[in-house]
Amino acid sequence: MLHMIEHVFKEQNLVAAFAVIGAVMWLSLAISKRFTAGRVHGSAIAILMGLALAYAGGLMTGGQKGLADVPVFAGIGLMGGAMLRDFAIVATAFEVDVVEARKAGLLGVLSLGLGTILPFIVGVAAALSFGYSDAISVTTIGAGAITYIVGPVTGAALGADSTVIALSIATGVLKAVIVMVGTPFVARMIGLDNPRSAMAFGGMMGTVSGVAGGLAATDPKLVPYGALTATFHTGIGCLVGPSIFYLGMRALMG
């Protein structure tokens, strides 16, 4: 019996993922209503639950893809993978107020620039204070603070050590997780309640998964504005990481 259920889950993996995620969403909404009187967004709880499931899945399988590495939940990997995620993000653009987005365009560009430079400086400072002294390692760790894709792309381009690349990925992933979980708590403090600041937020925080999760948990109406700028972040990071940033670091460190 159990074996047969397992078989159905494996064979119909995407459909099973819809059911599992549906159950997680339903449970989260119920928790939000009953225990927090709606003060904590249902989506915020659902994302936390997702992360907790990812942690459990990672411990169970020792894999890198959280719950999706458990064979019966493999469909989660397809449902939450880059393809459908990007598809859904693009769909949210249908709800964008064009005037608002155009007006905040310059702000988005400014935040993209700052959002690439500031994390890099923090990453470089941390790498230096933890004893890394060669330009390649320092640049790779700094790039990891931009997003978890910029780190390994930069590291691979520069020929960095694999442990250093692993550290840069871990930094980027942790950054994404903190953004997902932390955004709803600081949203009011940083004025994240309108399209303008959402566009600044997207460019500043960078990580698409972090921004996608953080805004969904804060206020769904801000999602498309943040996503619009955030999706440029990784590309820009990969552009400047192995080039300008590395040359700059090499010039500074001799």
Place this chain on the structure above:
Amino acid sequence: MTVSGVALLAISTLLGVFIGDLLGLALNVKANVGGVGIAMMLLIAARVWLTRHGGMPSGIKLGVEFWATMYIPIVVAMAAQQNVVAAMRGGPMVVITALSTVALCFAAVALIGRHGRDRKHEVEVEPELERGGKVIAGAFQPGDPEHAIAVAREV
């Protein structure tokens, strides 16, 4: 036809990602440069074009908005496949870097997000924003007001 909406979304996404790849190639970057962002702009342009040329067929709207309403569940599935174990085991340098980066960037958002705010305009677009938020949250009801402002206003 609902599928025309899904197809419109698919074409926008494919075109955007393709242009992003081309941009990456042109800039000699091993990554897609803003593909999804470009796709979003293409879809926005398509919406504007459709509303100007005789309104938005409800099939197209349904096809696109269905996927917008799936956004949060998909994000939850995305969260469920993050490498959280690696993120937790990163060690002090990883934790310090990630925490201070996020804190600094939050502060920067607070600073530049405030710049040049236009509260009057925000009040005007509020109903449309609320509707968009409801769609993305998956809480839009058939009886709720439509894109009242977006249609009436020239864009």
